[in-house]
Amino acid sequence: GQNIDQPTEMTATEGAIVQINCTYQTSGFNGLFWYQQHAGEAPTFLSYNVLDGLEEKGRFSSFLSRSKGYSYLLLKELQMKDSASYLCAVNPGLGGYSTLTFGKGTMLLVSP
Amino acid sequence: NAGVTQTPKFQVLKTGQSMTLQCAQDMNHEYMSWYRQDPGMGLRLIHYSVGAGITDQGEVPNGYNVSRSTTEDFPLRLLSAAPSQTSVYFCASSNPRLAGVTDTQYFGPGTRLTVL
Numbered sequence: 001g002q003n004i005d006q007p008t009e010m011t012a013t014e015g016a017i018v019q020i021n022c023t024y025q026t027s028g029f030n031g032l033f034w035y036q037q038h039a040g041e042a043p044t045f046l047s048y049n050v051l052d053g054l055e056e057k058g059r060f061s062s063f064l065s066r067s068k069g070y071s072y073l074l075l076k077e078l079q080m081k082d083s084a085s086y087l088c089a090v091n092p093g094l095g096g097y098s099t100l101t102f103g104k105g106t107m108l109l110v111s112p
Numbered sequence: 113n114a115g116v117t118q119t120p121k122f123q124v125l126k127t128g129q130s131m132t133l134q135c136a137q138d139m140n141h142e143y144m145s146w147y148r149q150d151p152g153m154g155l156r157l158i159h160y161s162v163g164a165g166i167t168d169q170g171e172v173p174n175g176y177n178v179s180r181s182t183t184e185d186f187p188l189r190l191l192s193a194a195p196s197q198t199s200v201y202f203c204a205s206s207n208p209r210l211a212g213v214t215d216t217q218y219f220g221p222g223t224r225l226t227v228l
Contacts, residue, residue, distance in 0.1 A: 042202060042219035104154040
């Protein structure tokens with residue numbers, strides 16, 4: 001089976017840095033995604049890791065350790081608009097198809 | 113490009129009614145998927161398709177049918193709606209660069225379904 005764990009909620013202050021962790025146990029691994037989802041909207045792609053290490057994209061960075069089954073999303077210089085749910089998703093690579101297994105999401109609240 | 117579009121945005125059904133949720137994409141993506149999202153449960157895969165004429169079941173397929181007659185369209189049919197199918201439904205599409213390598217999934221805006 002597939003299991004993806006991430007914290008349910010986090011709070012942070014505008015301008016600060018926050019790290020959202022994700023641990024996974026899946027039958028295979030073909031990449032890990034982070035998506036952002038604002039309330040009432042569709043998920044939108046943030047980052048993708050398939051090899052160990054850090055991927056940086058502006059204020060957002062994502063890290064992967066395949067041996068530990070662990071990833072984190074780092075958000076710098078937080079803005080109010082970063083208040084959203086952050087979804088960790090793994091492609092277990094079963095059959096090579098592009099299906100994703102999602103965690104339950106981490107609701108981030110950024111306060112002034 | 114419109115990307116991934118879904119209709120309707122909102123729908124209320126009575127138990128036992130049937131309906132079709134529409135999904136279309138204009139990016140010529142091979143892969144399309146249907147997810148449902150429930151509070152505290154995250155996104156769960158219902159059915160997916162890797163190309164026209166090819167579909168397969170995901171994690172929660174019971175009570176739903178799909179077909180893929182064209183690359184662009186991937187409708188989801190509820191055969192006999194039940195209150196347990198009250199949810200937000202998202203359609204997504206992607207186009208793998210290489211066989212077995214995942215590409216980014218693009219999500220439609222969702223359909224909010226209530227079954228009374």
